Amino acid sequence: MSKTPNKRSQFMGDSPLFYKEPINLESGEGVWLYDKSGKKYLDVYNNVPVAGHCHPRIIASLTDQASKLNVHSRYVSDVVVDYSEKLTSLHSDNLSKLQMACSGTEAVEVAIKMARIYTGGQGIICSNATYHGNSHETFRMTIGPFEPEFRRVTYPESYRPIKDGLLEEDLCALYIKEVEKQIEGFNQDGIKFAGLIFCSIFANEGLPDFPKDYLSKVSKLVRDSGGVVILDEVQAGFGRTGTWWGYELSNVSPDIAVMGKPMGSGLPVSGVVTTEEISDSFHEKAFYFNTTAATPLQAAVGGTVIDIIQDEGLIENAEKIGGYLKAELLKIKDDFDYLGDIRGPGLFIGLDIVDNKEDKNPDREKAIEIVEILKGKGVLISNAGQYRNVLKLRPPLVFDSSHADFLLEELRASFKEVS
Ligand SMILES: Cc1ncc(COP(=O)(O)O)c(C=O)c1O
Structure with a gap:
Protein backbone atom coordinates (compact mmCIF):
# COMPACT_ATOMS: atom_id res chain seq x y z
CA MET A 1 0.00 0.00 0.00
CA SER A 2 1.41 3.43 -0.76
CA LYS A 3 0.54 7.10 -0.91
CA THR A 4 0.97 9.29 -4.00
CA PRO A 5 0.89 13.08 -3.96
CA ASN A 6 -1.09 13.59 -7.15
CA LYS A 7 -4.53 14.45 -8.50
CA ARG A 8 -5.96 11.33 -6.88
CA SER A 9 -4.86 12.30 -3.40
CA GLN A 10 -5.92 15.90 -4.08
CA PHE A 11 -9.50 14.86 -4.78
CA MET A 12 -9.81 11.48 -3.09
CA GLY A 13 -7.49 11.65 -0.11
CA ASP A 14 -4.97 8.97 0.67
CA SER A 15 -7.05 5.82 0.66
CA PRO A 16 -4.78 2.75 0.37
CA LEU A 17 -3.40 1.54 -2.96
CA PHE A 18 -1.51 -1.60 -3.90
CA TYR A 19 2.26 -1.50 -4.60
CA LYS A 20 5.06 0.99 -3.87
CA GLU A 21 4.34 2.53 -7.28
CA PRO A 22 0.58 2.12 -7.82
CA ILE A 23 -0.74 0.82 -11.13
CA ASN A 24 -3.10 2.93 -13.22
CA LEU A 25 -5.28 0.37 -14.99
CA GLU A 26 -7.24 1.12 -18.11
CA SER A 27 -8.75 -2.11 -19.44
CA GLY A 28 -9.12 -5.82 -18.84
CA GLU A 29 -10.02 -8.97 -20.71
CA GLY A 30 -10.23 -12.50 -19.30
CA VAL A 31 -7.27 -12.91 -16.95
CA TRP A 32 -5.36 -9.95 -18.36
CA LEU A 33 -5.21 -6.34 -17.21
CA TYR A 34 -3.65 -3.42 -19.11
CA ASP A 35 -2.28 -0.21 -17.62
CA LYS A 36 -2.24 3.26 -19.20
CA SER A 37 1.13 2.64 -20.85
CA GLY A 38 -0.21 -0.57 -22.43
CA LYS A 39 1.73 -2.87 -20.09
CA LYS A 40 0.00 -6.22 -19.73
CA TYR A 41 -0.45 -7.98 -16.38
CA LEU A 42 -1.58 -11.51 -15.60
CA ASP A 43 -4.26 -11.10 -12.94
CA VAL A 44 -3.59 -13.62 -10.18
CA TYR A 45 -5.27 -11.50 -7.54
CA ASN A 46 -8.82 -10.53 -8.40
CA ASN A 47 -11.61 -12.84 -7.32
CA VAL A 48 -14.44 -10.41 -8.09
CA PRO A 49 -14.30 -10.95 -11.89
CA VAL A 50 -14.76 -14.66 -11.30
CA ALA A 51 -15.69 -15.19 -14.97
CA GLY A 52 -12.79 -13.04 -16.16
CA HIS A 53 -12.63 -9.33 -16.85
CA CYS A 54 -15.29 -7.88 -19.19
CA HIS A 55 -17.00 -11.18 -19.99
CA GLU A 312 -17.91 -22.93 -18.68
CA GLY A 313 -17.17 -25.58 -16.03
CA LEU A 314 -15.32 -23.07 -13.85
CA ILE A 315 -15.63 -25.10 -10.66
CA GLU A 316 -14.00 -28.12 -12.30
CA ASN A 317 -11.42 -25.74 -13.78
CA ALA A 318 -10.61 -24.32 -10.33
CA GLU A 319 -9.98 -27.80 -9.02
CA LYS A 320 -7.94 -28.90 -12.05
CA ILE A 321 -5.76 -25.83 -12.58
CA GLY A 322 -5.48 -25.13 -8.85
CA GLY A 323 -4.38 -28.73 -8.29
CA TYR A 324 -1.81 -28.47 -11.09
CA LEU A 325 -0.42 -25.19 -9.73
CA LYS A 326 -0.14 -26.54 -6.21
CA ALA A 327 1.55 -29.73 -7.35
CA GLU A 328 4.10 -27.79 -9.42
CA LEU A 329 4.79 -25.39 -6.55
CA LEU A 330 5.29 -28.26 -4.12
CA LYS A 331 8.01 -29.59 -6.46
CA ILE A 332 10.12 -26.46 -5.91
CA LYS A 333 9.31 -25.92 -2.23
CA ASP A 334 12.54 -27.56 -1.07
CA ASP A 335 14.66 -25.34 -3.35
CA PHE A 336 13.94 -22.23 -1.25
CA ASP A 337 14.33 -22.16 2.52
CA TYR A 338 11.83 -19.31 2.80
CA LEU A 339 8.98 -21.25 1.14
CA GLY A 340 7.60 -22.52 4.42
CA ASP A 341 4.24 -23.92 3.43
CA ILE A 342 2.09 -24.20 0.32
CA ARG A 343 -1.63 -24.73 0.85
CA GLY A 344 -5.17 -23.84 -0.12
CA PRO A 345 -8.12 -25.35 -1.98
CA GLY A 346 -8.85 -25.00 -5.72
CA LEU A 347 -7.73 -21.75 -7.29
CA PHE A 348 -6.88 -20.19 -3.96
CA ILE A 349 -3.28 -20.86 -2.99
CA GLY A 350 -1.28 -19.46 -0.12
CA LEU A 351 2.52 -19.55 0.06
CA ASP A 352 3.70 -18.99 3.62
CA ILE A 353 6.96 -17.02 3.46
CA VAL A 354 9.25 -17.59 6.45
CA ASP A 355 12.76 -16.75 7.75
CA ASN A 356 13.63 -20.38 7.38
CA LYS A 357 11.81 -23.69 7.34
CA GLU A 358 12.91 -24.65 10.85
CA ASP A 359 11.82 -21.52 12.76
CA LYS A 360 8.79 -20.80 10.55
CA ASN A 361 8.95 -17.13 11.57
CA PRO A 362 6.70 -15.18 9.20
CA ASP A 363 8.72 -12.97 6.80
CA ARG A 364 6.41 -10.19 5.69
CA GLU A 365 9.17 -8.09 4.11
CA LYS A 366 10.24 -10.93 1.84
CA ALA A 367 6.62 -11.58 0.86
CA ILE A 368 6.23 -7.92 -0.12
CA GLU A 369 9.51 -8.07 -2.06
CA ILE A 370 8.21 -11.05 -4.07
CA VAL A 371 4.91 -9.27 -4.76
CA GLU A 372 6.83 -6.25 -6.11
CA ILE A 373 9.22 -8.37 -8.22
CA LEU A 374 6.27 -10.18 -9.78
CA LYS A 375 4.54 -6.89 -10.55
CA GLY A 376 7.67 -5.86 -12.49
CA LYS A 377 7.33 -9.08 -14.47
CA GLY A 378 3.68 -8.42 -15.26
CA VAL A 379 2.05 -10.68 -12.66
CA LEU A 380 -0.31 -9.33 -10.00
CA ILE A 381 -0.57 -11.15 -6.67
CA SER A 382 -0.81 -9.95 -3.09
CA ASN A 383 0.28 -10.76 0.46
CA ALA A 384 -2.22 -11.54 3.18
CA GLY A 385 -2.75 -13.50 6.37
CA GLN A 386 -2.39 -12.79 10.07
CA TYR A 387 1.24 -11.70 9.57
CA ARG A 388 0.77 -10.54 5.95
CA ASN A 389 3.51 -12.97 4.96
CA VAL A 390 1.33 -15.29 2.88
CA LEU A 391 1.49 -14.83 -0.88
CA LYS A 392 -2.06 -15.00 -2.11
CA LEU A 393 -2.74 -16.54 -5.55
CA ARG A 394 -6.43 -16.01 -6.31
CA PRO A 395 -7.01 -15.46 -10.04
CA PRO A 396 -10.27 -15.23 -11.98
CA LEU A 397 -11.55 -18.79 -12.44
CA VAL A 398 -11.03 -18.73 -16.23
CA PHE A 399 -7.33 -19.28 -15.51
CA ASP A 400 -6.10 -22.04 -17.85
CA SER A 401 -2.96 -24.18 -18.00
CA SER A 402 -1.10 -21.70 -20.22
CA HIS A 403 -1.72 -18.97 -17.63
CA ALA A 404 -0.62 -21.36 -14.88
CA ASP A 405 2.61 -22.15 -16.76
CA PHE A 406 3.32 -18.45 -17.30
CA LEU A 407 2.72 -17.81 -13.61
CA LEU A 408 4.97 -20.71 -12.57
CA GLU A 409 7.77 -19.49 -14.81
CA GLU A 410 7.59 -15.97 -13.35
CA LEU A 411 7.29 -17.27 -9.78
CA ARG A 412 10.39 -19.46 -10.20
CA ALA A 413 12.32 -16.52 -11.66
CA SER A 414 11.15 -14.19 -8.88
CA PHE A 415 12.07 -16.64 -6.12
CA LYS A 416 15.64 -16.67 -7.46
CA GLU A 417 15.83 -12.87 -7.39
CA VAL A 418 14.74 -12.44 -3.77
CA SER A 419 17.45 -10.96 -1.56
C1 LIG B 1 -14.15 -12.65 4.31
C2 LIG B 1 -14.64 -11.27 3.98
N1 LIG B 1 -15.85 -10.88 4.40
C3 LIG B 1 -16.35 -9.66 4.14
C4 LIG B 1 -15.60 -8.74 3.41
C5 LIG B 1 -16.17 -7.37 3.13
O1 LIG B 1 -16.54 -7.26 1.80
P1 LIG B 1 -16.71 -5.83 1.12
O2 LIG B 1 -15.35 -5.25 0.90
O3 LIG B 1 -17.43 -6.12 -0.19
O4 LIG B 1 -17.53 -4.99 2.01
C6 LIG B 1 -14.33 -9.10 2.94
C7 LIG B 1 -13.53 -8.16 2.14
O5 LIG B 1 -12.39 -8.37 1.81
C8 LIG B 1 -13.84 -10.39 3.24
O6 LIG B 1 -12.63 -10.80 2.84
Whole structure:
Protein backbone atom coordinates (compact mmCIF):
# COMPACT_ATOMS: atom_id res chain seq x y z
CA MET A 1 0.00 0.00 0.00
CA SER A 2 1.41 3.43 -0.76
CA LYS A 3 0.54 7.10 -0.91
CA THR A 4 0.97 9.29 -4.00
CA PRO A 5 0.89 13.08 -3.96
CA ASN A 6 -1.09 13.59 -7.15
CA LYS A 7 -4.53 14.45 -8.50
CA ARG A 8 -5.96 11.33 -6.88
CA SER A 9 -4.86 12.30 -3.40
CA GLN A 10 -5.92 15.90 -4.08
CA PHE A 11 -9.50 14.86 -4.78
CA MET A 12 -9.81 11.48 -3.09
CA GLY A 13 -7.49 11.65 -0.11
CA ASP A 14 -4.97 8.97 0.67
CA SER A 15 -7.05 5.82 0.66
CA PRO A 16 -4.78 2.75 0.37
CA LEU A 17 -3.40 1.54 -2.96
CA PHE A 18 -1.51 -1.60 -3.90
CA TYR A 19 2.26 -1.50 -4.60
CA LYS A 20 5.06 0.99 -3.87
CA GLU A 21 4.34 2.53 -7.28
CA PRO A 22 0.58 2.12 -7.82
CA ILE A 23 -0.74 0.82 -11.13
CA ASN A 24 -3.10 2.93 -13.22
CA LEU A 25 -5.28 0.37 -14.99
CA GLU A 26 -7.24 1.12 -18.11
CA SER A 27 -8.75 -2.11 -19.44
CA GLY A 28 -9.12 -5.82 -18.84
CA GLU A 29 -10.02 -8.97 -20.71
CA GLY A 30 -10.23 -12.50 -19.30
CA VAL A 31 -7.27 -12.91 -16.95
CA TRP A 32 -5.36 -9.95 -18.36
CA LEU A 33 -5.21 -6.34 -17.21
CA TYR A 34 -3.65 -3.42 -19.11
CA ASP A 35 -2.28 -0.21 -17.62
CA LYS A 36 -2.24 3.26 -19.20
CA SER A 37 1.13 2.64 -20.85
CA GLY A 38 -0.21 -0.57 -22.43
CA LYS A 39 1.73 -2.87 -20.09
CA LYS A 40 0.00 -6.22 -19.73
CA TYR A 41 -0.45 -7.98 -16.38
CA LEU A 42 -1.58 -11.51 -15.60
CA ASP A 43 -4.26 -11.10 -12.94
CA VAL A 44 -3.59 -13.62 -10.18
CA TYR A 45 -5.27 -11.50 -7.54
CA ASN A 46 -8.82 -10.53 -8.40
CA ASN A 47 -11.61 -12.84 -7.32
CA VAL A 48 -14.44 -10.41 -8.09
CA PRO A 49 -14.30 -10.95 -11.89
CA VAL A 50 -14.76 -14.66 -11.30
CA ALA A 51 -15.69 -15.19 -14.97
CA GLY A 52 -12.79 -13.04 -16.16
CA HIS A 53 -12.63 -9.33 -16.85
CA CYS A 54 -15.29 -7.88 -19.19
CA HIS A 55 -17.00 -11.18 -19.99
CA PRO A 56 -19.31 -10.55 -23.01
CA ARG A 57 -22.25 -12.34 -21.36
CA ILE A 58 -21.95 -10.17 -18.22
CA ILE A 59 -21.85 -7.04 -20.37
CA ALA A 60 -24.90 -8.24 -22.32
CA SER A 61 -27.00 -9.02 -19.22
CA LEU A 62 -25.99 -5.72 -17.64
CA THR A 63 -26.98 -3.67 -20.67
CA ASP A 64 -30.13 -5.72 -21.46
CA GLN A 65 -31.54 -5.39 -17.96
CA ALA A 66 -30.45 -1.75 -17.57
CA SER A 67 -32.27 -0.97 -20.82
CA LYS A 68 -35.47 -2.61 -19.55
CA LEU A 69 -35.85 -1.82 -15.87
CA ASN A 70 -33.94 -1.25 -12.69
CA VAL A 71 -35.84 -0.38 -9.58
CA HIS A 72 -35.57 -1.09 -5.88
CA SER A 73 -36.76 -4.12 -4.04
CA ARG A 74 -40.15 -3.00 -2.80
CA TYR A 75 -41.80 -4.07 -6.05
CA VAL A 76 -42.17 -7.66 -7.17
CA SER A 77 -39.73 -8.63 -9.91
CA ASP A 78 -39.70 -12.06 -11.54
CA VAL A 79 -36.02 -11.55 -12.37
CA VAL A 80 -35.19 -11.19 -8.67
CA VAL A 81 -37.47 -14.03 -7.55
CA ASP A 82 -36.03 -16.39 -10.18
CA TYR A 83 -32.50 -15.42 -9.17
CA SER A 84 -33.30 -16.14 -5.51
CA GLU A 85 -34.57 -19.59 -6.47
CA LYS A 86 -31.48 -20.27 -8.59
CA LEU A 87 -28.99 -19.15 -5.92
CA THR A 88 -30.64 -20.88 -2.96
CA SER A 89 -30.79 -24.12 -4.98
CA LEU A 90 -26.97 -24.14 -5.05
CA HIS A 91 -26.77 -24.12 -1.25
CA SER A 92 -27.50 -26.91 1.21
CA ASP A 93 -31.20 -27.67 1.71
CA ASN A 94 -31.62 -25.80 5.01
CA LEU A 95 -30.58 -22.49 3.39
CA SER A 96 -33.75 -21.66 1.51
CA LYS A 97 -34.14 -17.87 1.85
CA LEU A 98 -32.05 -15.13 0.24
CA GLN A 99 -31.63 -11.57 1.52
CA MET A 100 -29.64 -9.40 -0.86
CA ALA A 101 -27.39 -6.42 -0.09
CA CYS A 102 -24.68 -4.45 -1.92
CA SER A 103 -21.33 -5.28 -0.30
CA GLY A 104 -19.78 -8.03 1.75
CA THR A 105 -19.77 -5.69 4.74
CA GLU A 106 -23.51 -5.08 4.48
CA ALA A 107 -24.21 -8.77 4.12
CA VAL A 108 -22.15 -9.55 7.24
CA GLU A 109 -24.11 -6.85 9.08
CA VAL A 110 -27.35 -8.54 7.97
CA ALA A 111 -26.05 -11.93 9.12
CA ILE A 112 -25.12 -10.62 12.56
CA LYS A 113 -28.44 -8.83 12.89
CA MET A 114 -30.25 -12.05 11.92
CA ALA A 115 -28.31 -14.04 14.52
CA ARG A 116 -29.03 -11.46 17.22
CA ILE A 117 -32.72 -11.17 16.43
CA TYR A 118 -33.21 -14.94 16.15
CA THR A 119 -31.42 -15.79 19.40
CA GLY A 120 -32.22 -12.67 21.38
CA GLY A 121 -28.50 -12.54 22.22
CA GLN A 122 -25.69 -10.10 21.44
CA GLY A 123 -22.48 -12.07 21.86
CA ILE A 124 -20.62 -12.96 18.66
CA ILE A 125 -17.46 -15.07 18.43
CA CYS A 126 -15.01 -14.48 15.55
CA SER A 127 -11.42 -15.45 14.83
CA ASN A 128 -8.42 -13.51 16.13
CA ALA A 129 -7.12 -12.56 12.67
CA THR A 130 -10.26 -11.95 10.74
CA TYR A 131 -11.66 -9.34 8.40
CA HIS A 132 -15.39 -9.26 7.70
CA GLY A 133 -15.85 -5.66 6.55
CA ASN A 134 -15.38 -1.96 7.07
CA SER A 135 -18.51 -0.80 8.94
CA HIS A 136 -18.39 0.21 12.59
CA GLU A 137 -19.72 -3.15 13.78
CA THR A 138 -17.86 -5.46 11.38
CA PHE A 139 -14.55 -3.63 11.81
CA ARG A 140 -14.82 -4.18 15.55
CA MET A 141 -14.03 -7.84 14.81
CA THR A 142 -10.73 -6.75 13.26
CA ILE A 143 -9.53 -3.93 15.51
CA GLY A 144 -11.99 -3.83 18.41
CA PRO A 145 -13.21 -2.76 20.84
CA PHE A 146 -14.07 -6.48 21.00
CA GLU A 147 -15.78 -6.97 24.30
CA PRO A 148 -18.38 -7.10 25.62
CA GLU A 149 -20.27 -8.03 22.39
CA PHE A 150 -17.42 -9.68 20.46
CA ARG A 151 -14.97 -12.31 21.63
CA ARG A 152 -12.16 -13.72 19.52
CA VAL A 153 -10.72 -17.22 19.34
CA THR A 154 -7.40 -18.45 17.99
CA TYR A 155 -8.13 -19.65 14.47
CA PRO A 156 -7.28 -23.30 13.81
CA GLU A 157 -4.17 -24.22 11.88
CA SER A 158 -1.73 -27.05 11.58
CA TYR A 159 1.38 -25.21 10.28
CA ARG A 160 1.91 -23.09 13.41
CA PRO A 161 -0.45 -24.94 15.80
CA ILE A 162 -1.18 -23.63 19.31
CA LYS A 163 0.57 -26.75 20.58
CA ASP A 164 3.18 -28.78 18.71
CA GLY A 165 3.30 -32.52 18.31
CA LEU A 166 -0.39 -33.32 18.73
CA LEU A 167 -2.45 -35.74 16.68
CA GLU A 168 -5.02 -33.98 14.47
CA GLU A 169 -7.88 -35.06 16.74
CA ASP A 170 -6.19 -33.69 19.88
CA LEU A 171 -5.27 -30.44 18.15
CA CYS A 172 -8.88 -30.08 17.04
CA ALA A 173 -10.06 -30.61 20.65
CA LEU A 174 -7.69 -27.88 21.85
CA TYR A 175 -9.03 -25.37 19.31
CA ILE A 176 -12.61 -26.29 20.25
CA LYS A 177 -11.71 -25.59 23.89
CA GLU A 178 -10.83 -22.03 22.81
CA VAL A 179 -14.41 -21.55 21.60
CA GLU A 180 -15.84 -23.13 24.76
CA LYS A 181 -13.82 -20.66 26.85
CA GLN A 182 -15.26 -17.67 25.00
CA ILE A 183 -18.84 -18.93 25.25
CA GLU A 184 -18.21 -19.33 28.97
CA GLY A 185 -16.79 -15.77 29.02
CA PHE A 186 -20.04 -14.42 27.60
CA ASN A 187 -21.99 -16.32 30.24
CA GLN A 188 -19.85 -14.87 33.02
CA ASP A 189 -20.28 -11.34 31.59
CA GLY A 190 -24.05 -11.78 31.38
CA ILE A 191 -23.98 -11.38 27.57
CA LYS A 192 -26.33 -13.84 25.85
CA PHE A 193 -24.51 -15.79 23.14
CA ALA A 194 -25.85 -15.14 19.62
CA GLY A 195 -23.46 -17.06 17.40
CA LEU A 196 -20.12 -17.46 15.72
CA ILE A 197 -18.85 -16.12 12.40
CA PHE A 198 -15.90 -17.61 10.52
CA CYS A 199 -14.72 -17.48 6.94
CA SER A 200 -15.27 -21.08 5.82
CA ILE A 201 -11.62 -21.35 4.69
CA PHE A 202 -10.06 -18.72 7.00
CA ALA A 203 -8.85 -16.81 3.94
CA ASN A 204 -7.87 -13.58 5.66
CA GLU A 205 -6.17 -15.50 8.44
CA GLY A 206 -3.79 -16.97 5.83
CA LEU A 207 -5.69 -19.88 4.32
CA PRO A 208 -4.48 -22.42 6.90
CA ASP A 209 -4.83 -26.17 6.74
CA PHE A 210 -6.89 -27.00 9.80
CA PRO A 211 -8.23 -30.18 11.46
CA LYS A 212 -10.85 -31.65 9.15
CA ASP A 213 -13.53 -32.02 11.84
CA TYR A 214 -13.04 -28.55 13.30
CA LEU A 215 -15.95 -26.77 11.61
CA SER A 216 -18.42 -29.58 12.24
CA LYS A 217 -17.44 -29.81 15.92
CA VAL A 218 -17.53 -26.02 16.32
CA SER A 219 -20.97 -25.92 14.69
CA LYS A 220 -22.31 -28.50 17.11
CA LEU A 221 -20.88 -26.65 20.11
CA VAL A 222 -22.32 -23.31 18.93
CA ARG A 223 -25.80 -24.76 18.33
CA ASP A 224 -25.76 -26.70 21.60
CA SER A 225 -24.94 -23.40 23.31
CA GLY A 226 -27.93 -21.63 21.75
CA GLY A 227 -26.06 -19.75 19.01
CA VAL A 228 -26.20 -19.77 15.22
CA VAL A 229 -23.36 -20.59 12.84
CA ILE A 230 -22.50 -17.95 10.25
CA LEU A 231 -20.01 -18.90 7.56
CA ASP A 232 -18.60 -16.10 5.43
CA GLU A 233 -18.28 -17.15 1.77
CA VAL A 234 -17.29 -13.68 0.52
CA GLN A 235 -13.83 -14.99 -0.42
CA ALA A 236 -14.46 -18.71 -0.74
CA GLY A 237 -17.78 -18.77 -2.56
CA PHE A 238 -18.83 -19.20 -6.18
CA GLY A 239 -16.56 -22.08 -7.12
CA ARG A 240 -13.11 -20.87 -6.14
CA THR A 241 -12.43 -23.82 -3.83
CA GLY A 242 -13.41 -26.44 -6.42
CA THR A 243 -16.83 -26.62 -4.76
CA TRP A 244 -19.62 -24.04 -4.89
CA TRP A 245 -19.03 -23.08 -1.26
CA GLY A 246 -16.09 -23.36 1.07
CA TYR A 247 -18.29 -24.95 3.75
CA GLU A 248 -18.70 -28.02 1.52
CA LEU A 249 -15.01 -28.81 2.04
CA SER A 250 -15.72 -29.33 5.74
CA ASN A 251 -19.00 -31.22 5.19
CA VAL A 252 -20.97 -28.68 7.20
CA SER A 253 -23.89 -26.42 6.55
CA PRO A 254 -24.13 -23.08 8.34
CA ASP A 255 -27.36 -21.45 9.57
CA ILE A 256 -26.41 -18.33 7.62
CA ALA A 257 -24.00 -18.13 4.67
CA VAL A 258 -22.68 -14.73 3.61
CA MET A 259 -21.79 -14.00 -0.03
CA GLY A 260 -20.26 -11.05 -1.88
CA LYS A 261 -17.32 -10.19 -4.13
CA PRO A 262 -17.75 -12.53 -7.18
CA MET A 263 -21.54 -12.58 -6.79
CA GLY A 264 -22.02 -9.66 -9.21
CA SER A 265 -18.73 -9.90 -11.11
CA GLY A 266 -18.00 -6.26 -10.22
CA LEU A 267 -21.53 -4.95 -9.95
CA PRO A 268 -22.09 -4.41 -6.20
CA VAL A 269 -24.10 -7.49 -5.23
CA SER A 270 -24.01 -9.42 -1.98
CA GLY A 271 -26.38 -11.33 0.23
CA VAL A 272 -27.00 -13.99 2.80
CA VAL A 273 -28.88 -17.24 2.55
CA THR A 274 -30.45 -18.60 5.67
CA THR A 275 -33.08 -20.92 7.10
CA GLU A 276 -36.81 -20.28 6.95
CA GLU A 277 -37.00 -19.77 10.75
CA ILE A 278 -34.17 -17.24 10.88
CA SER A 279 -35.51 -15.40 7.83
CA ASP A 280 -39.03 -15.27 9.35
CA SER A 281 -37.85 -13.84 12.67
CA PHE A 282 -35.63 -11.31 10.84
CA HIS A 283 -38.43 -10.01 8.63
CA GLU A 284 -40.85 -9.90 11.52
CA LYS A 285 -38.58 -7.63 13.58
CA ALA A 286 -35.99 -5.93 11.38
CA PHE A 287 -37.97 -4.15 8.64
CA TYR A 288 -34.82 -4.43 6.52
CA PHE A 289 -34.81 -2.91 3.08
CA ASN A 290 -31.92 -1.63 1.07
CA THR A 291 -32.58 0.79 -1.81
CA THR A 292 -30.04 -0.56 -4.28
CA ALA A 293 -30.21 -4.21 -3.19
CA ALA A 294 -32.37 -7.03 -4.58
CA THR A 295 -32.75 -5.06 -7.79
CA PRO A 296 -33.51 -6.56 -11.22
CA LEU A 297 -30.11 -5.37 -12.43
CA GLN A 298 -28.26 -7.16 -9.61
CA ALA A 299 -30.35 -10.28 -10.15
CA ALA A 300 -29.84 -10.35 -13.92
CA VAL A 301 -26.08 -10.03 -13.62
CA GLY A 302 -25.91 -12.37 -10.61
CA GLY A 303 -27.85 -15.00 -12.56
CA THR A 304 -25.47 -14.68 -15.50
CA VAL A 305 -22.47 -15.16 -13.17
CA ILE A 306 -23.98 -18.47 -12.02
CA ASP A 307 -24.76 -19.50 -15.61
CA ILE A 308 -21.19 -18.80 -16.74
CA ILE A 309 -19.72 -20.74 -13.81
CA GLN A 310 -21.91 -23.70 -14.79
CA ASP A 311 -21.67 -23.43 -18.60
CA GLU A 312 -17.91 -22.93 -18.68
CA GLY A 313 -17.17 -25.58 -16.03
CA LEU A 314 -15.32 -23.07 -13.85
CA ILE A 315 -15.63 -25.10 -10.66
CA GLU A 316 -14.00 -28.12 -12.30
CA ASN A 317 -11.42 -25.74 -13.78
CA ALA A 318 -10.61 -24.32 -10.33
CA GLU A 319 -9.98 -27.80 -9.02
CA LYS A 320 -7.94 -28.90 -12.05
CA ILE A 321 -5.76 -25.83 -12.58
CA GLY A 322 -5.48 -25.13 -8.85
CA GLY A 323 -4.38 -28.73 -8.29
CA TYR A 324 -1.81 -28.47 -11.09
CA LEU A 325 -0.42 -25.19 -9.73
CA LYS A 326 -0.14 -26.54 -6.21
CA ALA A 327 1.55 -29.73 -7.35
CA GLU A 328 4.10 -27.79 -9.42
CA LEU A 329 4.79 -25.39 -6.55
CA LEU A 330 5.29 -28.26 -4.12
CA LYS A 331 8.01 -29.59 -6.46
CA ILE A 332 10.12 -26.46 -5.91
CA LYS A 333 9.31 -25.92 -2.23
CA ASP A 334 12.54 -27.56 -1.07
CA ASP A 335 14.66 -25.34 -3.35
CA PHE A 336 13.94 -22.23 -1.25
CA ASP A 337 14.33 -22.16 2.52
CA TYR A 338 11.83 -19.31 2.80
CA LEU A 339 8.98 -21.25 1.14
CA GLY A 340 7.60 -22.52 4.42
CA ASP A 341 4.24 -23.92 3.43
CA ILE A 342 2.09 -24.20 0.32
CA ARG A 343 -1.63 -24.73 0.85
CA GLY A 344 -5.17 -23.84 -0.12
CA PRO A 345 -8.12 -25.35 -1.98
CA GLY A 346 -8.85 -25.00 -5.72
CA LEU A 347 -7.73 -21.75 -7.29
CA PHE A 348 -6.88 -20.19 -3.96
CA ILE A 349 -3.28 -20.86 -2.99
CA GLY A 350 -1.28 -19.46 -0.12
CA LEU A 351 2.52 -19.55 0.06
CA ASP A 352 3.70 -18.99 3.62
CA ILE A 353 6.96 -17.02 3.46
CA VAL A 354 9.25 -17.59 6.45
CA ASP A 355 12.76 -16.75 7.75
CA ASN A 356 13.63 -20.38 7.38
CA LYS A 357 11.81 -23.69 7.34
CA GLU A 358 12.91 -24.65 10.85
CA ASP A 359 11.82 -21.52 12.76
CA LYS A 360 8.79 -20.80 10.55
CA ASN A 361 8.95 -17.13 11.57
CA PRO A 362 6.70 -15.18 9.20
CA ASP A 363 8.72 -12.97 6.80
CA ARG A 364 6.41 -10.19 5.69
CA GLU A 365 9.17 -8.09 4.11
CA LYS A 366 10.24 -10.93 1.84
CA ALA A 367 6.62 -11.58 0.86
CA ILE A 368 6.23 -7.92 -0.12
CA GLU A 369 9.51 -8.07 -2.06
CA ILE A 370 8.21 -11.05 -4.07
CA VAL A 371 4.91 -9.27 -4.76
CA GLU A 372 6.83 -6.25 -6.11
CA ILE A 373 9.22 -8.37 -8.22
CA LEU A 374 6.27 -10.18 -9.78
CA LYS A 375 4.54 -6.89 -10.55
CA GLY A 376 7.67 -5.86 -12.49
CA LYS A 377 7.33 -9.08 -14.47
CA GLY A 378 3.68 -8.42 -15.26
CA VAL A 379 2.05 -10.68 -12.66
CA LEU A 380 -0.31 -9.33 -10.00
CA ILE A 381 -0.57 -11.15 -6.67
CA SER A 382 -0.81 -9.95 -3.09
CA ASN A 383 0.28 -10.76 0.46
CA ALA A 384 -2.22 -11.54 3.18
CA GLY A 385 -2.75 -13.50 6.37
CA GLN A 386 -2.39 -12.79 10.07
CA TYR A 387 1.24 -11.70 9.57
CA ARG A 388 0.77 -10.54 5.95
CA ASN A 389 3.51 -12.97 4.96
CA VAL A 390 1.33 -15.29 2.88
CA LEU A 391 1.49 -14.83 -0.88
CA LYS A 392 -2.06 -15.00 -2.11
CA LEU A 393 -2.74 -16.54 -5.55
CA ARG A 394 -6.43 -16.01 -6.31
CA PRO A 395 -7.01 -15.46 -10.04
CA PRO A 396 -10.27 -15.23 -11.98
CA LEU A 397 -11.55 -18.79 -12.44
CA VAL A 398 -11.03 -18.73 -16.23
CA PHE A 399 -7.33 -19.28 -15.51
CA ASP A 400 -6.10 -22.04 -17.85
CA SER A 401 -2.96 -24.18 -18.00
CA SER A 402 -1.10 -21.70 -20.22
CA HIS A 403 -1.72 -18.97 -17.63
CA ALA A 404 -0.62 -21.36 -14.88
CA ASP A 405 2.61 -22.15 -16.76
CA PHE A 406 3.32 -18.45 -17.30
CA LEU A 407 2.72 -17.81 -13.61
CA LEU A 408 4.97 -20.71 -12.57
CA GLU A 409 7.77 -19.49 -14.81
CA GLU A 410 7.59 -15.97 -13.35
CA LEU A 411 7.29 -17.27 -9.78
CA ARG A 412 10.39 -19.46 -10.20
CA ALA A 413 12.32 -16.52 -11.66
CA SER A 414 11.15 -14.19 -8.88
CA PHE A 415 12.07 -16.64 -6.12
CA LYS A 416 15.64 -16.67 -7.46
CA GLU A 417 15.83 -12.87 -7.39
CA VAL A 418 14.74 -12.44 -3.77
CA SER A 419 17.45 -10.96 -1.56
C1 LIG B 1 -14.15 -12.65 4.31
C2 LIG B 1 -14.64 -11.27 3.98
N1 LIG B 1 -15.85 -10.88 4.40
C3 LIG B 1 -16.35 -9.66 4.14
C4 LIG B 1 -15.60 -8.74 3.41
C5 LIG B 1 -16.17 -7.37 3.13
O1 LIG B 1 -16.54 -7.26 1.80
P1 LIG B 1 -16.71 -5.83 1.12
O2 LIG B 1 -15.35 -5.25 0.90
O3 LIG B 1 -17.43 -6.12 -0.19
O4 LIG B 1 -17.53 -4.99 2.01
C6 LIG B 1 -14.33 -9.10 2.94
C7 LIG B 1 -13.53 -8.16 2.14
O5 LIG B 1 -12.39 -8.37 1.81
C8 LIG B 1 -13.84 -10.39 3.24
O6 LIG B 1 -12.63 -10.80 2.84
